[in-house]
Amino acid sequence: MRITRAFVLPLVLLAGLATACSGSSGGSGGGTPTEGGTAVFAEAPGTQPNWIFPFVDSAHNSGYATGDLQQLMYRELYWFGDAKGSTGVNTTKSLADPPVFSDNNSKVVINVKPYKWSNGETVNAKDVVFWMNMMFAEKANWYGYVPGQFPDNVKSATATGPQQVTLQLTDSYSPTWFTGQELAQIAPLPMAWDKTSDSAAAGSGGCADDRAKCDAVYKYLFGKSKDLSTYATDPLWQVVDGPWHLTAFDAEGNISYDPNPKYSGPDKPHLAHYKMQPFTSTSAEFNALRSGKTVNVGSVQGADLPQKKASEKLPATNPLQANYDLVPAYGWGWSTTLLNMDNPTFGAAFKQLYLRQAMQQTLDQETDVNVAFRGYGAPTTGPVPVNPDNEYVTASERGAGPYPFDKTKAKGLLTGHGWTLQNGAMTCTSPGTAPNQCGAGVTAGTRLEFSLQYSTGNPAYGRIMQQWKSDAAEAGIVFDLKGQEFNALINDISSCHGSGPTCEWQMGFFGYQQYNAVPTGDQLLLPGSTGNIGNYDDPQLDKLIQATLHSDDKNAFAAYEDYAVKSLPGQINMPLRTYIEVVDKKLGGVAFPAVQTARSPEEWYFTK
Structure with missing residues (x-):
């Protein structure tokens, strides 16, 4: 994601x-x-x-x-999607034929099309195995890693022919989910990258054949990628299988491409x-x-x-x-403001559903859409975007959702759970775990005063944050707004898992987390996922998500979606802008x- x-x-x-x-x-x-x-x-x-x-x-x-x-x-x-609005595999632009599932969906055969790398070599099964070996060896360094999922759910990845790869899986999986979420992650790597130094021969790193040798190859490629000044000049990055190659690049974003003359796909560039x-x-x-x-x-x-x-x-x-x-x-x-469940001061409070409900009820999404966005957007009520209309949206996400804007109700939720308004902020005056108390781990004297970091650049986001700050204050929730550039904000919050000084961020809004083909919650919400930035954990939600991974039954997906809509899993829904x-x-x-x-x-x- x-x-x-x-x-x-x-x-x-x-x-x-x-x-x-x-x-x-x-x-x-x-x-x-x-x-x-x-x-x-x-x-x-x-x-x-x-x-x-x-x-x-x-x-x-x-x-x-x-x-x-x-x-x-x-x-x-x-490759997924096309100009007609499909979310399925785009067979024309994909590097492989549609995967073939068998053995009760525990075996996948992938037939790779004989595209060419720009150095003349064929994109083949070994390039796919190179990627898979890298994934097995460096899964902790992969942005989408979820413990128990890709590549943990793959027993073996074997080249069973020059252009064929066979995956033996650990269980039976939904073909829709496995293709749209797991196989969507694979990008074949050229043999020119399987080395550990600039002077080494292509393939000498050995990662394509032995995953135990991948760490050194990974460190080499990772180190090379740090040097933005060489992106357009280093021969390593000029080995491409796509339709373009770099001719100029700088860190400010001035980027130029020319067509890859060796591109073998059907959609060769018309532009010079x-x-x-x-x-x-x-x-x-x-x-x-x-x-x-x-x-x-x-x-x-x-x-x-x-x-x-x-x-x-x-x-x-x-x-x-x-x-x-x-x-x-x-x-x-899914457009949300994330909550850090491991924050040493507010993690326990964020884990209280009533607090997340109250925070959601102080966000006036309708006004945000009509005023800040000037009509170019839509409210978010759950994990599946309502625009464009799609097969995954259930009735629970239609309209204003279960927690529409209502500052009075938000304030009532807090006072009904042991909070008292003191000096402008709700303060926990009744700690404990009874239904009318603040909840497990919330200490007496805790004040609902949060640091809210958000992505800047569009004035509309500043207006949304200021409106939320004003409305939330009426319910006794105080925000200290801190605007940051997108890349800086991502660096602040996305590399944090666990406790400690680097995990002291409290709330963060950077936009939305983009799905692959299937809008499932595994990469975003399952424990241990690198995409689970706020470290949210709910065993019941985990169970419902797991059900969507092993079956194409739409009822399983609806059960997960409906539960996520009601539970606000570690985040507050934010309006999603319509791009023009x-x-x-x-x-x-x-x-x-x-x-x-x-x-x-x-x-x-x-x-x-």
Whole structure:
């Protein structure tokens, strides 16, 4: 699950970038398609990619690095989503045929298509095993690792032919979940990377054959990825199987790509060049869009668009009509403020459901959507996004959810559980575990005064935080707001697991955590998951999540979703912005698929 920042294109990983959006397309598409030309994409402030190695650790788990950098060059085994809104396997863009499950869904056969690396070698079964061996050896360094799941649920990964890999699993698993969540993580690695030094021969590291040798290879590649200044010049990173390779890169986000001449996929680039241009502020990007001269694809904030109703996809007028089409797109993830369950001061309080309910009831999502977002967004009531409409949403997530905005009820919940308003903040005056007391571990004198860190860059998020602070104060909940750039915030909170000085953050909002194809809770909520940033643990929730992993029964998924909606598992639901993308009227082939992490500039073309 990628971490992404909710006011810009996904995205992360999450992971985060969020380019995972609904099945929408833009650009006139009119006229005659041409070959060549340079398309420029506008990066939102503070979202510059900063990690090239596709085996991503938690500290670098950003959808921006994944979708704006890695996946343009290093393809994952399976690609999901298309311009029509599908969330399933995109068989055309995937590096392998659809997986074949057998033996009561405990065996998976993967047939790898004979794509080519840019050095002329074939993408083959050994490259997949290289990745799997790295995963077995370095699972603790993988952003999506969940104890008991990938790769723990794989007994063996064997090349059973030059282009075939067979996985023997430890149990019977849902083919939908295993494909959309587990197999979606695999990115074949070239033999040119299986080494431990620049001067070593390709394959000499031995990781592709022996996982015991992977640690040294991993340390070498991780160290190389730290040096952003060499991304476009180091021969190592020029070995690609995707449609693009880097020609220029700097840490500020000025990035240039040219087509990979050896790319063997069906969607070869039409453009001669693709560039990414950073901006220091959303207003600077909007000014560039108004000029219509330097940017071909970007995004526009609600503050720069006419007010609209939340139910409407687009505003009545387009302020960029002269040069651009507006295209609505939606984030495929869960937008929340995370609570640190291990915080030494407030962890015990955060574990009390009544407190999470009270905090949720002080958040006026309807006002946030209509005022801060100006109609470009939707409330979040649970783990599954309601836009675009999809097969996973249950009735429990429709409407305002079980905890609509109500400051009076929020205050009543607190006073009914042993809290008294003292000097502007609710204070625990009745510690203990009785129904009318503060709850296990909450000490007398604890005051509901929290540090709330949030991602800056979009003025709308500052307005939402200020509104929440004001409303929560009326219920005796006090927030000390601390705005930070996205990358700095992620570094502060996502690398923390357990107790100690590095885990003293209390509440954090960076946008949303982006799903792969299936919006399950395993990577986000199961104990030990690197995506479970707040270390939430609920045995009943764990049981319900596990049921979704072993069956395609929609009732199992609904049971998990309904429970998560009611239990607010370690987080407070936040409104999710609707992205409004802008696409040059002379540019065709641009789409924003629902679950696709990466953009696909190889499909873009200018018209005449």
